[in-house]
Amino acid sequence: MSETRGKRSFLxxxxxWxxxxxxxxxxxxxxxxxVTMMGDLAAVG
Structure with a gap:
């Protein structure tokens, strides 16, 4: 549950931004x- 809430707040x-x-x-x-942000997210994921 908290993970979903964290994802929503990040979005x-x-x-x-x-x-x-x-x-x-x-x-x-x-x-x-x-594009840069997507790349950073992919690297983190």
Whole structure:
């Protein structure tokens, strides 16, 4: 149960981070950051 809650809060945080990034960065930079984040998640997983 706690694992699911942690996952949900992480997703909410990543969405918030992406929203903030797109507010001051262009879409290409945001896309690059998303790819980098996916790579980091894969490395951690």
């Amino acid at each position: 909410r945080r990543s969405d918030d 992406r929203y903030k990034l797109s507010s001051f960065a262009d879409q290409r930079l945001a896309a690059n950051a998303s």
